[in-house]
Every structure is written in structure tokens, then in C-alpha cells.
Amino acid sequence: MSGDQAPTLPFPAGWTREHLLDLESLTAEEITILLDTAQLFKDATDGCRKKLTLLSGKTCANLFFENSTRTRNSFSLAAKRLGADTVEFASSGSSVAKGETFVDTAKTIEAMGVDWVVNRHATPGTPHLLARELKCSVINAGDGPHEHPTQGLLDILTIRQRRPDLSKLTVALVGDIAHSRTARSNLWGLRKLGARVIVCGPSTLVSPRWEELGFEVAHHLDDILHRCDVLNLLRVQFERQVTRPFPSIHEYAALYAMTRKRMECSKSDILIMAPGPINRGVEIAPDVADGPQSVILEQVTNGIAVRMATLWLLAGAMARKQGEAI
Amino acid sequence: MNSLLIEKGRLIDPAIGLDRQGRLLLVDGHFAAVDPCDDDLPAEVRRLDANGQIVAPGLVDLSTELREPGRDEDETIHSGAHAALAGGYTSILCSSNTHPPIDSPGAVEFVRQKAARANGARVYVTGCVSKQRRGEEMAELGLLAEAGAVAFSDSPAPLANSALVKRALEYLRMFGLPILDRPEVPELAGRGVMHDGCESLILGLSGLPTEAEDLAVARDVRLAEGTGGRLHVGPVSTMGSVDLLERAKKRNIRVTASVCPHNLLLTDRELRSFDARYKVHPPLRSIRHVQGLCNAVATGVIDAVQTGHMPRAREKKMNDLDLAPFGMASLETALAATVTALNVPSGCSWLKVLMRLSTQPAVIAGIEGGTLGIGKPADLILIDPECQWIVDDRQMLSINPETPLSGFNLKSRVTMTIVGGEIRYRVGGGPTP
Numbered sequence: 099m100s101g102d103q104a105p106t107l108p109f110p111a112g113w114t115r116e117h118l119l120d121l122e123s124l125t126a127e128e129i130t131i132l133l134d135t136a137q138l139f140k141d142a143t144d145g146c147r148k149k150l151t152l153l154s155g156k157t158c159a160n161l162f163f164e165n166s167t168r169t170r171n172s173f174s175l176a177a178k179r180l181g182a183d184t185v186e187f188a189s190s191g192s193s194v195a196k197g198e199t200f201v202d203t204a205k206t207i208e209a210m211g212v213d214w215v216v217n218r219h220a221t222p223g224t225p226h227l228l229a230r231e232l233k234c235s236v237i238n239a240g241d242g243p244h245e246h247p248t249q250g251l252l253d254i255l256t257i258r259q260r261r262p263d264l265s266k267l268t269v270a271l272v273g274d275i276a277h278s279r280t281a282r283s284n285l286w287g288l289r290k291l292g293a294r295v296i297v298c299g300p301s302t303l304v305s306p307r308w309e310e311l312g313f314e315v316a317h318h319l320d321d322i323l324h325r326c327d328v329l330n331l332l333r334v335q336f337e338r339q340v341t342r343p344f345p346s347i348h349e350y351a352a353l354y355a356m357t358r359k360r361m362e363c364s365k366s367d368i369l370i371m372a373p374g375p376i377n378r379g380v381e382i383a384p385d386v387a388d389g390p391q392s393v394i395l396e397q398v399t400n401g402i403a404v405r406m407a408t409l410w411l412l413a414g415a416m417a418r419k420q421g422e423a424i
Numbered sequence: 425m426n427s428l429l430i431e432k433g434r435l436i437d438p439a440i441g442l443d444r445q446g447r448l449l450l451v452d453g454h455f456a457a458v459d460p461c462d463d464d465l466p467a468e469v470r471r472l473d474a475n476g477q478i479v480a481p482g483l484v485d486l487s488t489e490l491r492e493p494g495r496d497e498d499e500t501i502h503s504g505a506h507a508a509l510a511g512g513y514t515s516i517l518c519s520s521n522t523h524p525p526i527d528s529p530g531a532v533e534f535v536r537q538k539a540a541r542a543n544g545a546r547v548y549v550t551g552c553v554s555k556q557r558r559g560e561e562m563a564e565l566g567l568l569a570e571a572g573a574v575a576f577s578d579s580p581a582p583l584a585n586s587a588l589v590k591r592a593l594e595y596l597r598m599f600g601l602p603i604l605d606r607p608e609v610p611e612l613a614g615r616g617v618m619h620d621g622c623e624s625l626i627l628g629l630s631g632l633p634t635e636a637e638d639l640a641v642a643r644d645v646r647l648a649e650g651t652g653g654r655l656h657v658g659p660v661s662t663m664g665s666v667d668l669l670e671r672a673k674k675r676n677i678r679v680t681a682s683v684c685p686h687n688l689l690l691t692d693r694e695l696r697s698f699d700a701r702y703k704v705h706p707p708l709r710s711i712r713h714v715q716g717l718c719n720a721v722a723t724g725v726i727d728a729v730q731t732g733h734m735p736r737a738r739e740k741k742m743n744d745l746d747l748a749p750f751g752m753a754s755l756e757t758a759l760a761a762t763v764t765a766l767n768v769p770s771g772c773s774w775l776k777v778l779m780r781l782s783t784q785p786a787v788i789a790g791i792e793g794g795t796l797g798i799g800k801p802a803d804l805i806l807i808d809p810e811c812q813w814i815v816d817d818r819q820m821l822s823i824n825p826e827t828p829l830s831g832f833n834l835k836s837r838v839t840m841t842i843v844g845g846e847i848r849y850r851v852g853g854g855p856t857p
Contacts, residue, residue, distance in 0.1 A: 122626070199743055221744040222628040223698025242746075244628030282628060307622050 107138065107152070109414045116415045117229045117236045118408050120245040122286040129287055133255050135407035136400065143179060146402040153413055154181030159212040161204055162239070163189040163219045168374060168398070169239050169249070173216045176405035185212065200224060201231050208232050213416070214409060217241070235412040243277045243335075248408055249373055250283025252401040254291065256393050257328055259400075260369055265292030268325050270316070272354055273332035273381055276303045276343070280373040281332055285313060296322055299332075299354065302343035319354050323364045330371040331356055331381045347380055357383040361391070369393050427451045427466040428845065433474030433806070437481060438779035439795035448479055450802040453845035457798065474806055477839060480778050482514025482803035483759060484785035484793050486604060486658065486682055486730040487550070487579055489751075493534065494523025497737040498824055501535060504733070504755070505544025507822040509849035511731070511755040512838035514803035515546040515786065515793045517604075519579055520557060527552035527563040529571035536572055546803070546843060548574045548791055553592050553603060559585050562592055569599045575656075575789055576601065580705055580734065580750070582608035586643055593653030602654035602788065606705070607640030607665070617745050619692040619707045627695060629745060632707050638664030641681075645672040648679040656788050658682030659732055661706035663716040670725045680788050681725075684732035685758045688718050688765035690828060700741050700748030701828045705734060708828075718765055721780055722772045728784040729777075731758040735824040753822040757815055759807070760834035768836070774809065802845040811837040 110131045121129065140146055158177035160170050174184045187207055204215055214235045217225045222244035229236040240246040254264070261267055269288050275281045275297045288295050289312075297308050298316040309315050316322045323329075334350065344350050356370060370382070370392045378384045387394060428450045435446040435458065442458075449457040451466065488508065491498040499507075501518070508516050518535055520526040526535065532549045539547030551573035552563045565576060576596065583589045583605050592603055613636040618624050620631025641657055645668055648655040660666070660681050669681050686704055691711050694702045702708060709717075720726040734751030741748050754761070759781060766772040786794030793803050815832045817825045841849035 199739075199747075201742065219744065221746040224744045226698045227744065242628050277628075279628060282626070305625055307625050310622055311626070 109418075110135070110411070113411050114415055116412055116419060117225070118247050118412060119225050119229060119236065119238045120286070121247045121250050121283045121290070122245065124290070126290040129251070129254070129290055132251055132404065132407055132411065133258060135411060136251065136255055136403040139406040139410070140400065140403035146179060146399055146406070149179050149181065151181040152410060153177070156182040156213040156413060157185060157211060158182050158214045158216060158409065159185045159187060159207045160216045161187045161207055161218075163200060164240070166218055166239070169218065172398070172401045173239065173405050176402050177409060179402065180406055180409060182213070182409065185210070201227060204228050204232060208234055213413060235416055237408060237412065240279050243279055243282070245283045246279040247283050248401065248404050249280045250287045252397055252404040253280070253284055253330060253371060253373065254287050255400045255404055256371065256397045257369060259396070260393065261327065264288065267327040268294045268296065269328040269330065270296040270298050270322055270326045271330050271332060272298045272319060272356075274303045274334045275299050275308070275332070276305065277335040278332045284330060289313075296326070298322060300344045300350070319360065320363065323360060326368060327365060328369045328371060329356060330373070331376075332373065333375065333377060334380060351380050355379070355381055355383060356386045358385055361386060361389070367391075371397060373397070426453070426845065427456070427469045428472060429460075429465060429469050430472045430474050430479055433477060433479035435479050435796060436774055436778055437796040438775050438783040439481070439797060441775065442796070443775050448796065448804075450842075450845045453802055455796055455798050455800050455802050458796070478774060478807040478809055479796075480805055480807060481782045481794050481796055482805050482841060482843065483512045483781045484789065484791070485513050485516040485733070485755070485758075486656070486728060486785050486789060487519050487577070488516040488731060488733045488755065489519045489521060489735065490535070490547070491522060491735070492538065499735045499822060501538040501547065502542040502544065503821060503823045505539055505542040505547055506849075507753070507755045507820065508545035509841045509843070510821050510838070511757065512759050512805040512807065512841055513545050513731075513755060514805070514841060514843050515548060515791060517548045517550045517575060517789055520550050520552040520577055521580060525552050525557040526550065526573070527555055527557065527568070529564075529567050532568055532571035532573050544848065548789065550575045550577050550604065552576065553578050553583060554588060557581060559583060559588065562588065562595065565592065565596060566599060569601055574601065574791055575604055577604035577606070579604060579606040582606050582610060582640060584610050586647065589644070590647050590651060593647055593651040593655060597651070597653050600654070600790070602656050602790065604656045604658065605640070605644055607637050607644055607657045607660060609636045609639045612636035612639065615746075616707070617703055618695045619709045621692060621710045623692040623695060623710070627698075629695065634662040634664050634709075634713070637662050637706065638668065641665045641668045645669070645677060645679050649677040652678070654678065656680045656682065658728070658730055659684040659687065659706050660726065661687045661709050661713060661717065663713050666716055666720040666725055669720070673725065680727040680784075682728040682730040682785070683717050683721060683726050684730060685754060685761035685765065686732065686752065686828060688714065688721065689761050690714075694828060698745060700743060700745055701752065701826055701830070703745055703748055703750055704752045704828065705732065705750040718771075721766060722776065727780065728788060729758065729762050729780045730785065731755050735822050735826070737824055738826060741826055752827045753820065753825045754827060755822060756820050756825070757827060757829050757834065759838060760813070760836050761829060763836040764834045802842060804842050805838050806840040807836055808839050809836050811835070813837055
């Protein structure tokens with residue numbers, strides 16, 4: 099790896115945001131800038147494997163109040179691929195355990211001189227609070243069931259690489275919509291880019307209110323399979339459920355697991371996605387997860403590209419605000 | 425003889441349907457006469473020019489959290505009793521959720537003594553329904569009543585145990601005192617932090633479903649009917665509650681209800697800011713409920729407006745929405761928020777709004793006040809009905825004045841509060857006798 103072939107990227111004029119908190123508040127143009135930039139970075143780094151020096155000297159703090167391996171590592175790698183340093187903060191054994199509020203914790207980390215705080219927290223809205231309290235950029239890496247914007251972006255980027263015209267697509271999000279931040283980020287992002295979105299799952303986990311908000315609601319996967327170009331199979335979030343929303347995993351799998359048999363009823367070019375971690379045998383059968391229509395591992399690679407784009411765009415907007423060269 | 429003549433005021437007394445220009449004479453801390461002849465005035469009467477403002481009975485609150493002893497970082501008896509005056513409240517019922525809770529005669533006595541020294545609004549004491557507010561065994565209701573408790577409530581905790589509510593209603597029949605229940609079924613409320621609706625769905629925040637309140641109101645109505653006890657439900661916040669109350673009243677079931685001003689003015693959309701100031705009890709509901717509640721206050725299906733004053737220390741509210749406690753300060757904004765929400769006078773008359781804020785709460789609590797009636801203690805306020813003002817936390821007397829109404833432009837303002845004939849509060853530059 100070397101850092102000498104850094105492309106001189108023109109900074110997109112349409113990008114002014116210093117934080118990435120959710121996709122709901124972004125415009126289609128802003129989402130497209132993020133996706134285009136991610137694609138650029140992916141292409142320029144040989145699939146996110148090579149290193150650039152665009153952000154050397156800057157520091158990214160991973161401030162995770164909830165467990166995460168893949169998202170945290172993905173952000174760390176993205177920062178390193180752009181030449182930035184990273185600092186890791188996990189809540190266990192930290193001051194949070196001693197009664198400090200998360201805002202104070204974040205301010206302490208910020209005072210160590212960081213440029214981005216990547217925040218994961220079990221409560222919706224915590225990155226929004228941090229964005230008001232901190233001077234550096236805040237990136238939402240998942241706030242409870244609310245949003246996980248970089249996950250939504252990497253899902254959409256993966257779809258776009260295979261099917262460039264999103265307006266012709268029907269995408270179904272299947273599973274635990276109620277507790278899924280991935281679902282919410284996908285819903286807003288896909289709708290803004292013109293795709294038709296179906297939310298599908300047990301009626302205890304898919305509120306009829308989604309229809310009021312303009313999304314198609316389905317409870318029987320078999321009824322919609324033939325219309326779907328993309329299936330995004332969400333994990334059942336047992337840890338967030340207070341009362342069990344369905345009788346058994348066995349019954350859930352029978353109704354919603356993507357199996358070989360269901361593949362036969364689907365469009366031949368259907369894309370199978372999953373944000374992971376996947377529960378083989380619950381929402382997806384092993385042969386489907388590993389099959390030719392699965393793009394699950396492409397999603398992971400795209401995740402690094404999306405996070406590189408996010409870090410770079412936020413740093414650019416912040417620099418511009420402070421009157422510095424981008 | 426200590427006397428005061430309030431002149432050039434618009435006298436409004438909902439208790440007798442009075443609303444006209446007039447003069448009001450106070451003598452020795454009591455209302456003495458409306459429009460007295462000059463010959464009948466005491467020799468050394470002081471005069472107060474109300475300058476066209478409304479002269480109304482002092483407001484009465486059914487549930488004010490004073491938090492002392494034990495939680496005086498939130499509010500004290502002194503600060504709360506003075507914040508009450510600034511909001512036009514001359515009588516408040518102090519909630520039982522102190523630490524330890526008000527479940528013993530000694531605790532009642534403590535509040536009464538502290539309140540007497542505070543020299544603010546009159547403070548009446550609400551005792552616990554259950555021992556230690558645990559919702560299990562009945563507290564010593566008779567002894568609490570003897571010590572001066574005027575009502576019983578475990579609020580803001582709901583009375584989840586229906587058997588306890590039934591027993592307590594039956595038992596309190598012989599004392600003639602009311603139970604105030606905050607209606608909620610805990611297992612349906614769960615860990616909710618906001619109204620369960622489209623907004624909570626979008627924000628991914630746990631919802632408080634309307635059914636959690638509706639079912640509790642339905643139970644309360646049925647128990648009130650069955651026992652014949654005095655039961656007040658409040659604050660309510662849903663159309664379902666309004667519907668149940670309307671039917672109960674048509675059948676002459678003796679149950680009363682109240683609502684908080686913030687539920688008349690703000691919707692759940694405010695939670696989009698993720699600001700814990702909007703995490704309040706009852707939760708801010710969707711616009712449909714807000715409009716329904718305003719209508720129910722105007723028609724009288726909802727009898728009273730209560731402040732829902734639940735101040736919480738800033739360090740507690742400076743947290744994420746899951747960890748921050750419910751609550752807001754509201755004594756000092758309740759009247760103006762209600763007037764603004766109900767669009768008084770075109771949407772609802774002054775007579776009616778003062779009925780909900782003063783006369784009815786006094787009747788429900790069974791205490792004096794809520795009237796300008798001759799011979800009654802002279803608890804009254806002056807209101808500038810046209811005053812537009814912007815809510816500013818920093819100007820308030822509550823020690824934790826944080827409110828979701830901060831920055832709001834509200835209409836009407838209390839300019840003077842008189843308790844027992846004594847001027848205890850006056851806005852800067854207000855009239856002096």
C-alpha cells in the first residue's frame with residue numbers, strides 16, 4: 099500500500115453538512131453525492147484495499163456505547179485508508195459506568211482533539227444531541243432503532259452497482275422493521291432515490307402506520323416475492339423486544355426465511371442482501387446466503403467506501419466552514 | 425380594619441357566572457363587596473387601579489410537585505409556592521411523591537409547616553393512597569386526613585392495583601375525600617418515552633400507546649360508579665379518555681378529569697429534536713388528540729386544567745431520552761399556555777377558562793377558593809389578557825424552570841397575585857395600591 103497516488107478530488111458544491119445523523123433529512127442530491135463519492139473512493143483504492151492520504155493528520159474517535167465489531171472496524175479501516183488516525187472508545191469500563199453522562203464523555207473525547215466522533219448508542223437521537231453539543235463532526239453509527247445512515251448508504255450503493263436505475267426497482271425490507279435502524283435508513287434513502295419500498299414481516303413488527311407514511315406493507319413474503327428486485331433480510335433483534343412478537347423462531351423461519359424454495363418463486367436476477375450479522379436458518383438459509391444472488395460480502399466492502407466518503411465530505415464541509423482549503 | 429378596593433377591573437367569577445366591569449372590596453383578607461357604594465367604604469381604604477385588567481379568583485392546582493423533602497434539587501416547598509404565585513396560583517395541592525413520600529401524618533405536618541413559613545401560595549397536602557407509594561397496601565388514610573391531607577394520590581405513579589383503588593374509594597367514602605389517579609396501565613406503557621404514533625415509528629423511540637391510558641380511565645370510571653367514591657382522573661391526554669368521560673358524564677357517574685396545558689398546545693412532532701425537555705407526562709400526543717382535548721376542555725367533558733408541574737434538576741434532564749426523567753416546570757406558564765391553546769376569547773370564553781383553572785379544581789379538591797364570593801378568603805389575581813410574552817426560563821422562580829415552552833410566544837399574563845387579601849406577587853412595574 100502506498101499513499102502517493104492520492105487523487106485530487108473536486109469537492110462537490112452541493113455538500114454542506116458537517117454531520118451525518120440520518121438519511122431522512124438528506125435530499126436525493128446529497129445522498130447521490132455520498133454514493134458517487136463512495137464509488138470514486140472504491141475505484142481509486144482498488145476496492146478499498148489501498149491507502150490515500152487525503153485526511154492525514156486528522157483523528158476519528160469511535161465512541162461506541164453499544165457493542166459492535168463490524169461497524170466499528172469498518173469506520174476504523176475507512177479512516178486509516180484515508181490516512182487519518184483513530185481512537186477507540188468503548189463504554190465498558192469507562193466513565194459512563196461511573197455515572198458520567200454520554201455528553202460529558204463525548205466532550206472529553208473531543209477535547210483530546212478529534213475531528214469526527216462516530217457514535218453508536220442504544221437511544222435514538224443521541225448523535226443529534228452530540229451534534230448540538232460538540233464542535234467536531236458527528237456521525238451516527240446507529241442510534242437504537244432510529245437510523246444507521248452509513249448502513250443505509252452501503253446497502254443502496256450495493257444495489258446501485260448492480261441496478262443503476264433505482265426508480266425501476268422494488269425493494270423489500272423483510273423482518274423486524276420495528277426495531278431496525280437499518281430498515282429506517284433504507285426506507286428514506288431508497289424512497290428519495292425513487293425506488294418502491296415494501297416493508298414485510300409479522301404484523302407485530304411491521305406497523306400499519308408505515309402505510310400512512312406512504313410505504314407498502316406486507317405480512318406474507320410469498321405474496322410479494324415475485325415482484326421484488328431486491329430483498330434485504332433484516333436480523334430479528336431479540337435484544338430489543340420487550341414482549342415476544344411471534345410464537346417461535348421456528349414459526350418465524352417458516353414464514354420469512356429466504357430459502358432455496360422461495361428463491362425458485364423469485365425473479366431470477368433478484369439480489370439477496372443482509373446487513374448482518376446474519377442468523378443462518380432464521381432469516382436466511384445457508385445456501386441462499388452463499389448463493390450466486392447473494393451480495394452480502396459486497397455490502398461489507400462497500401461499507402468501507404461509504405464511510406471513507408462520509409469522513410471526507412464532513413471534513414471538507416467543516417474545513418469550508420472554518421475558511422480553510424479543502 | 426385592613427381594606428383594599430380594586431377599581432376599574434373586569435370582574436370574572438365563574439362560580440356565579442359573573443363577568444362585568446366593577447369594583448371589588450376586600451376587608452380583612454376576605455371578599456367584602458362587589459360594587460360597594462362610596463358611603464359603605466371603610467375610611468382608610470387603599471385603592472388599586474386594575475386598569476381594565478381581569479380580576480379573577482386565584483388559580484387552583486390539583487397536582488404540584490414540590491419535591492421536598494428528599495428531592496429538593498428539583499424544587500422546594502418555598503420555590504414552588506412562589507413559582508405558583510407568579511403563575512397566578514393561590515392554592516396548590518402538593519403531590520405525595522417526596523422522599524420519603526407523604527404517607528404519614530408527620531410528613532403532612534412537615535409540608536404544612538414549611539409551606540406556612542414560605543408565605544407563597546396556600547399549600548394543601550395530597551397524601552399517598554398506598555403505604556410508601558408502593559401501590560400495595562392502603563396508607564393510613566384516616567390519620568392522614570386528620571393531619572390535613574385533602575386528597576389522596578400516588579401520582580405520578582398510576583394506581584395499577586384495581587383492588588387497592590376499589591378498597592380505598594370505599595374507605596374514603598366515610599371521609600368524603602377524593603382520590604386523584606394518573607390513569608395508566610404500566611404493562612402497556614412499558615418503557616415508552618413518547619406518544620406511540622407515526623412520529624415514534626419514524627424516530628425509533630419506544631411509544632406510550634393511548635390504550636395504556638384509555639384502559640385505566642375505563643377502569644376508574646367503572647370503579648367510581650361501583651363504589652360511589654370521589655374519583656378524579658388526571659391528567660388525561662387521549663381521545664379515548666375523552667370519549668369514556670363523555671359517556672360517563674351522560675350517565676351521571678361522579679367522575680372528574682383534568683388535562684395539562686402542554687397537552688393542549690404541543691404535539692409529538694416536537695420530539696423530532698430529541699430534546700429531553702419534551703419528555704413529559706402525559707406525553708405530547710398527535711394533533712388529533714390535541715384538538716380533541718381542547719374541544720373537551722371547552723365543552724366541559726374535561727372539568728379542569730392542572731399544571732402537571734414536575735420540575736426535574738437540569739443534570740437529570742441533560743440526558744438522552746431513555747435516561748432523562750419525565751417532567752417539566754409549568755406553574756408559571758399554565759394560564760398563558762391554556763389561554764393560547766384555547767384561543768381565548770374567540771375559541772373559549774374567559775369565564776370558561778377560569779372555571780377550568782380555578783373554580784372546578786377547588787370544587788374537585790373540596791377546598792376554598794375558585795370564587796370571588798362575598799365572605800370567602802380574598803384569593804385573587806389580576807390578568808392582563810392582551811399581554812404577549814415570550815417564555816424565558818431564566819425569568820422564572822421555580823429552581824428548575826426548564827420547559828418545552830421556552831421561547832414560545834404566549835398570550836395573557838398574571839400581573840398580580842393576592843392571597844388572603846395580601847399582595848404576594850406583582851410583575852415588575854405592576855400597579856400598586
